[in-house]
Amino acid sequence: MRAFDYTRPGAVDAAIATHARANSAYLAGGTTLLDLAKINIMQPDQVVDINGLGLDRIERLKDGRVQVGALVTNTALARHELIETHYPVLSQALLSGASTQLRNKATTAGNVMQRVRCPYFRDGTSPCNKRDPGSGCAAIGGVNRETFAVLGTSDQCIAAHPSDMCVAMAAIGATVSVMGPNGPRDIPFDAFHLLPGTSPAREHALEPDELITHVTLDAPPGGARSGYLKLRDRASYQFALASCAAQLSVEGGVIRAPRIALGGVATKPWRATDAERMLDGKVPSRALFEQAASAAFNGATAYEHNAFKIPLGRHAIIAELGALTGLETMQEVS
Amino acid sequence: MVDTTPATAVQHADPAATPRLHDVELTINGQTHHLSIEPNVVLLDALRERLGLTGAKKGCDHGQCGACTVLVDGRSMNSCLMLASMADGCDITTVEGLAKPDGTLHPVQQAFLEHDAYQCGYCTAGQMMSATAILNDPSIERTDASIKDAMSGNICRCGAYKNIHDAIKTADARLNGGE
Numbered sequence: 001m002r003a004f005d006y007t008r009p010g011a012v013d014a015a016i017a018t019h020a021r022a023n024s025a026y027l028a029g030g031t032t033l034l035d036l037a038k039i040n041i042m043q044p045d046q047v048v049d050i051n052g053l054g055l056d057r058i059e060r061l062k063d064g065r066v067q068v069g070a071l072v073t074n075t076a077l078a079r080h081e082l083i084e085t086h087y088p089v090l091s092q093a094l095l096s097g098a099s100t101q102l103r104n105k106a107t108t109a110g111n112v113m114q115r116v117r118c119p120y121f122r123d124g125t126s127p128c129n130k131r132d133p134g135s136g137c138a139a140i141g142g143v144n145r146e147t148f149a150v151l152g153t154s155d156q157c158i159a160a161h162p163s164d165m166c167v168a169m170a171a172i173g174a175t176v177s178v179m180g181p182n183g184p185r186d187i188p189f190d191a192f193h194l195l196p197g198t199s200p201a202r203e204h205a206l207e208p209d210e211l212i213t214h215v216t217l218d219a220p221p222g223g224a225r226s227g228y229l230k231l232r233d234r235a236s237y238q239f240a241l242a243s244c245a246a247q248l249s250v251e252g253g254v255i256r257a258p259r260i261a262l263g264g265v266a267t268k269p270w271r272a273t274d275a276e277r278m279l280d281g282k283v284p285s286r287a288l289f290e291q292a293a294s295a296a297f298n299g300a301t302a303y304e305h306n307a308f309k310i311p312l313g314r315h316a317i318i319a320e321l322g323a324l325t326g327l328e329t330m331q332e333v334s
Numbered sequence: 335m336v337d338t339t340p341a342t343a344v345q346h347a348d349p350a351a352t353p354r355l356h357d358v359e360l361t362i363n364g365q366t367h368h369l370s371i372e373p374n375v376v377l378l379d380a381l382r383e384r385l386g387l388t389g390a391k392k393g394c395d396h397g398q399c400g401a402c403t404v405l406v407d408g409r410s411m412n413s414c415l416m417l418a419s420m421a422d423g424c425d426i427t428t429v430e431g432l433a434k435p436d437g438t439l440h441p442v443q444q445a446f447l448e449h450d451a452y453q454c455g456y457c458t459a460g461q462m463m464s465a466t467a468i469l470n471d472p473s474i475e476r477t478d479a480s481i482k483d484a485m486s487g488n489i490c491r492c493g494a495y496k497n498i499h500d501a502i503k504t505a506d507a508r509l510n511g512g513e
């Protein structure tokens with residue numbers, strides 16, 4: 001692996017000041033950073049280990065929201081009582097991701113910041129606008145199957161956002177709190193990840209040297225149920241081909257406060273707001289779920305090898321809505 | 335044990351640019367080691383190249399295969415994706431630390447032996463470390479499906495999965511009184 005300096009500061013302001021002094025990367029679990037540093041895709045001259053900052057707590061705030069420290073591991077978050085009880089979608093999404101060993105190491109902020117799994121991005125030589133702006137995109141005319149999106153793509157980049165956790169957070173609603181050289185600020189979760197557009201190298205809303213300190217989950221509405229369905233090439237330890245995170249309640253026979261987010265099919269954790277609008281206030285039915293699922297993929301662009309993700313993604317929505325409302329939907333979907 | 339020879343895992347083109355060495359204290363299988371190590375040395379390489387603990391294997395070096403799995407403060411982790419510096423002060427168990435000092439095998443090792451839960455053996459240390467962690471973790475259900483899911487970070491290219499799974503069930507019965 002490339003050589004770099006290593007520091008482990010004990011306070012947030014020291015971490016930020018140290019980070020600002022060189023071409024740096026914050027080091028949390030290291031499961032993305034070290035993976036990519038070994039193949040020279042990330043090239044820090046200094047890593048700033050943030051495991052000593054004490055940002056590893058989960059707390060329920062007075063307003064009912066739950067604040068998750070940046071360094072809480074994926075395992076600790078998935079298994080926390082508050083999360084298992086109030087946010088089953090998040091617990092399920094986390095446990096569907098990666099492997100036991102990786103989840104024991106991976107952190108909340110690191111997961112938010114993980115990089116795409118596009119093989120052309122990782123090979124270090126193919127044209128890739130994300131790795132080498134202006135060089136082109138080898139994936140658009142290449143083998144663009146499992147790690148590629150159909151929603152939110154541009155003619156510059158079509159890589160899918162790989163996270164499961166983030167899809168659940170998009171469905172729940174969350175705020176990313178950061179600290180930087182100019183002080184703290186809050187970024188709504190939906191605004192954190194950026195669409196590739198004409199600048200795929202810019203992936204998120206962080207300014208230079210900013211450090212994520214917490215992610216705060218919105219309080220779920222009363223009576224909310226939630227769940228995560230992940231569809232993939234094998235039963236475990238694989239990135240999503242398509243996934244659906246959903247949270248809703250059913251009151252007086254109608255759906256209230258539906259929230260739907262998609263993974264595996266989009267260039268960022270994807271809120272299906274058109275589908276949500278279609279479901280709100282309606283009586284659950286298979287026909288309704290099919291309409292909502294179709295609406296979620298309006299405007300989708302299929303590439304040579306990933307067109308199957310459009311019906312697969314619709315299936316994921318229909319099946320997850322069926323599971324949450326107790327409707328049997330796992331039949332053939334048109 | 336005190337080991338002060340400098341790490342050699344990386345060659346620097348420009349010696350002036352060599353990052354400073356880090357002093358790290360690792361407790362491995364109950365024994366404390368002091369290493370002076372370059373910051374980019376991963377725990378797996380420190381174990382194998384510096385401490386002669388070659389039980390943990392390097393399969394992929396990218397977190398994908400599980401051959402390098404060790405326990406860090408009781409939790410299974412991929413030692414290829416962890417800097418030795420990050421493990422400073424941690425309590426590490428490798429496969430060399432599973433058996434008792436008198437040579438009595440750990441129940442997981444014994445069960446792997448009885449079930450012939452390997453072919454080439456390259457993945458075996460990682461499989462046993464993951465199995466050990468899982469059998470110590472009450473949050474993992476003892477169903478076939480959840481054991482398989484929890485073990486899915488350990489790839490066996492020989493395909494000894496069936497016997498590995500049977501061995502874990504046997505070890506679970508002996509350790510935890512499972513069926």
Ligand SMILES: Cc1cc2nc3c(=O)[nH]c(=O)nc-3n(C[C@H](O)[C@H](O)[C@H](O)COP(=O)(O)OP(=O)(O)OC[C@H]3O[C@@H](n4cnc5c(N)ncnc54)[C@H](O)[C@@H]3O)c2cc1C
Binds near residue numbers: 398
């Ligand atoms: C084989 C394999 C399979 C995987 N499968 C899945 C899967 O199925 N689903 C899934 O969702 N994920 C999967 N992952 C990805 C995994 O979830 C991420 O690697 C992990 O969440 C990253 O967290 P970390 O703490 O290790 O991050 P690190 O590697 O430490 O950091 C990642 C990035 O975030 C930055 N960073 C970290 N913390 C902060 C902070 N507080 N503020 C600002 N920047 C920060 C780092 O500088 C770096 O750029 C897989 C990974 C591997 C290796």
Ligand code: SF4
Binds near residue numbers: 119128200
């Ligand atoms: S899809 Fe994005 S990440 Fe992949 S080669 Fe194209 S520009 Fe690079």
Ligand code: FES
Binds near residue numbers: 392
């Ligand atoms: S060598 Fe670490 S997971 Fe393969």
Ligand code: FES
Binds near residue numbers: 453455456457491
């Ligand atoms: S026994 Fe050969 S890889 Fe598992």
